[in-house]
Amino acid sequence: MSGTVRGIWVIAYRELLRFARERTRIASSLLMPIIFMIVFSEGLKRQIGALAAGVDFVKFMYPGIVAMSVSINAIFSGLSVVWDREIGFLKEVLVSPLNRSGVVLGKALGAAVIALFQSLVMLALAPFFGVPVTLEIVLKLIPIVFVLSLSLAGFGLLIGSRMRSQQSFQLLVQMVVFPLTFLAGVFFPVNNVPRWMEIVSKLNPLTYGVDAIRRIFLAGEVPRLPLGSSHPIIGVIVFGHTTTTLEDVALVGVLGAALLIGAIFSFNRQV
Amino acid sequence: MTKEAVNEQRSDPMREKDASRAGGPVIVATRLARNFGRTKAVKDVSFAVEEGEVFGFLGPNGAGKTTTISMLCTLLKPSAGQASVAGHDVVGRRAEVRRSIGLVFQDPTLDEYLTAIQNLRFHAYAYGVPRRTRDKRIRELLTLMELWDRRNSSVREYSGGMKRRLEIARGLLHHPHILFLDEPTLGLDPQTRHRIWRYVLDLRRREGLTIFLTTHYMDEAENCDRIAIIDQGEIVALDRPDVLKNSLGGDLVTLRTDNGAAALEEISNRYGLTGSVEDDTVSFSVPRAEEFLPELMRTFPLRVLAAGVSRPTLDDVFLALTGHSIRDDRADNNEKLRRFVSTPGMKAQIH
Numbered sequence: 223m224s225g226t227v228r229g230i231w232v233i234a235y236r237e238l239l240r241f242a243r244e245r246t247r248i249a250s251s252l253l254m255p256i257i258f259m260i261v262f263s264e265g266l267k268r269q270i271g272a273l274a275a276g277v278d279f280v281k282f283m284y285p286g287i288v289a290m291s292v293s294i295n296a297i298f299s300g301l302s303v304v305w306d307r308e309i310g311f312l313k314e315v316l317v318s319p320l321n322r323s324g325v326v327l328g329k330a331l332g333a334a335v336i337a338l339f340q341s342l343v344m345l346a347l348a349p350f351f352g353v354p355v356t357l358e359i360v361l362k363l364i365p366i367v368f369v370l371s372l373s374l375a376g377f378g379l380l381i382g383s384r385m386r387s388q389q390s391f392q393l394l395v396q397m398v399v400f401p402l403t404f405l406a407g408v409f410f411p412v413n414n415v416p417r418w419m420e421i422v423s424k425l426n427p428l429t430y431g432v433d434a435i436r437r438i439f440l441a442g443e444v445p446r447l448p449l450g451s452s453h454p455i456i457g458v459i460v461f462g463h464t465t466t467t468l469e470d471v472a473l474v475g476v477l478g479a480a481l482l483i484g485a486i487f488s489f490n491r492q493v
Numbered sequence: 494m495t496k497e498a499v500n501e502q503r504s505d506p507m508r509e510k511d512a513s514r515a516g517g518p519v520i521v522a523t524r525l526a527r528n529f530g531r532t533k534a535v536k537d538v539s540f541a542v543e544e545g546e547v548f549g550f551l552g553p554n555g556a557g558k559t560t561t562i563s564m565l566c567t568l569l570k571p572s573a574g575q576a577s578v579a580g581h582d583v584v585g586r587r588a589e590v591r592r593s594i595g596l597v598f599q600d601p602t603l604d605e606y607l608t609a610i611q612n613l614r615f616h617a618y619a620y621g622v623p624r625r626t627r628d629k630r631i632r633e634l635l636t637l638m639e640l641w642d643r644r645n646s647s648v649r650e651y652s653g654g655m656k657r658r659l660e661i662a663r664g665l666l667h668h669p670h671i672l673f674l675d676e677p678t679l680g681l682d683p684q685t686r687h688r689i690w691r692y693v694l695d696l697r698r699r700e701g702l703t704i705f706l707t708t709h710y711m712d713e714a715e716n717c718d719r720i721a722i723i724d725q726g727e728i729v730a731l732d733r734p735d736v737l738k739n740s741l742g743g744d745l746v747t748l749r750t751d752n753g754a755a756a757l758e759e760i761s762n763r764y765g766l767t768g769s770v771e772d773d774t775v776s777f778s779v780p781r782a783e784e785f786l787p788e789l790m791r792t793f794p795l796r797v798l799a800a801g802v803s804r805p806t807l808d809d810v811f812l813a814l815t816g817h818s819i820r821d822d823r824a825d826n827n828e829k830l831r832r833f834v835s836t837p838g839m840k841a842q843i844h
Contacts, residue, residue: 228621
């Protein structure tokens with residue numbers, strides 16, 4: 223057990239060290255969501271009116287962008303395994319006494335801390351886009367971002383543990399990430415889209431992560447939101463039941479735990 | 494606490510647990526084998542390495558050296574046979590084996606985006622090197638490897654030789670009992686190779702390390718206490734380098750005198766040696782020619798015009814044992830490749 227704990231913190235320490243030393247990675251992890259925000263909010267805000275009383279398109283989309291960029295970065299953390307394999311550093315890790323569960327969980331923890339940092343920077347920028355942020359939002363968001371990024375890191379690591387080259391990882395992940403993020407209700411409410419898209423979106427686990435984060439942001443508006451209607455803009459309606467934040471997070475967390483266990487098994491198979 | 498005291502503390506429980514370490518073998522391989530599909534990379538290999546020894550695996554590329562080292566270091570599971578390292582089974586007690594060995598791989602395994610110190614700290618944390626000794630040990634090893642001044646540079650700014658030295662320092666950081674070096678000087682220039690060897694031998698003396706290495710350089714194999722010559726997955730000879738070379742009959746001596754036939758007769762009468770004469774030149778083999786020649790000269794009745802000694806190299810040993818030389822082997826492969834590529838069918842595929 224102590225071996226696992228040491229594995230987690232040693233590996234997470236290195237992930238963070240690497241992140242801190244790569245300025246381009248820090249910049250790109252922050253720039254991408256900002257560019258998304260500027261382009262979509264400036265581009266669409268005059269075309270799309272308020273989605274509900276007090277909730278304009280930017281307020282609706284901002285939490286989605288936070289969830290999306292956290293997710294993408296967490297999934298791409300799996301790339302570090304492939305990278306380590308390519309540069310040979312993975313051998314140094316695999317021949318050390320650190321156990322494999324610790325290595326996988328450490329990578330996921332590193333990714334989660336980086337995702338947290340990224341989301342906090344985005345929260346700091348939110349007021350510039352006209353999205354109000356309170357201390358309460360920040361505090362509630364931290365655990366949710368943490369669970370979401372750990373889970374998606376599990377997904378990235380599972381893929382990364384099977385891949386031999388960075389190119390194939392990137393190709394595969396991009397193929398998965400785009401439909402996953404675009405059909406997760408980042409840009410539109412999933413309760414009010416054509417039937418086929420609604421089904422696909424509600425099967426997409428990321429939808430629940432986006433919803434959980436959006437609920438925190440829009441908590442102040444909730445009394446005014448038409449929750450009783452058939453097309454609420456927050457909450458995911460599944461078989462007539464509108465999910466709560468806790469249910470959203472639990473779903474993501476359970477799936478994430480399964481993915482992380484899968485990644486550990488996959489890692490254990492390589493000696 | 495002195496270094497000796499720390500070493501003592503570290504190794505004591507080991508010794509009590511494992512009686513075989515009291516001067517006995519620290520690596521034992523018994524009928525070890527590994528297949529990759531139908532290819533038999535290592536076949537039925539057995540050997541034992543004594544504590545404090547520098548033990549070399551010499552053989553051409555693809556002979557099974559890296560496969561053997563990977564099995565001993567728990568990175569590959571043997572297909573058959575067993576091995577123990579520092580008294581621990583390499584399959585059943587992997588964690589214990591890993592803790593007691595240091596490993597320098599053939600290919601670089603450093604994180605080039607981190608500094609030398611950061612790479613070493615990572616290793617120290619991963620192996621649980623106690624905080625008290627960590628920084629002192631890092632400093633000691635970096636100083637020894639002459640890298641202390643560059644400790645805060647990113648490893649990607651290092652030369653090939655510096656990287657290899659840093660890897661050796663890292664492999665030693667956690668006070669391993671056994672250091673495994675897989676082709677430690679591959680691709681380095683002769684000067685750097687020489688320096689790395691100086692460090693390695695120095696370390697053996699200071700820390701009482703057992704060193705297991707693989708190489709395909711003959712001159713490097715000479716530095717080993719004992720070498721196993723490996724070819725096509727099998728050990729064809731295992732002994733001290735000088736014994737292996739003497740097994741060929743010792744050094745070849747050539748003497749040019751004014752009467753070749755008389756000289757050979759004199760030598761065979763006196764020392765019971767056989768040889769050959771060609772014109773005025775006599776050739777014969779004798780162990781330790783450097784001692785034999787002065788002794789011969791002192792009382793030799795004929796005038797010696799020229800004397801020459803050539804020593805058998807390990808390459809000669811390899812040639813005698815396998816019928817091909819380590820270097821020819823590679824030339825052969827290139828030749829085979831050329832022939833393969835230039836066959837008509839292959840050309841058609843390429844174009």
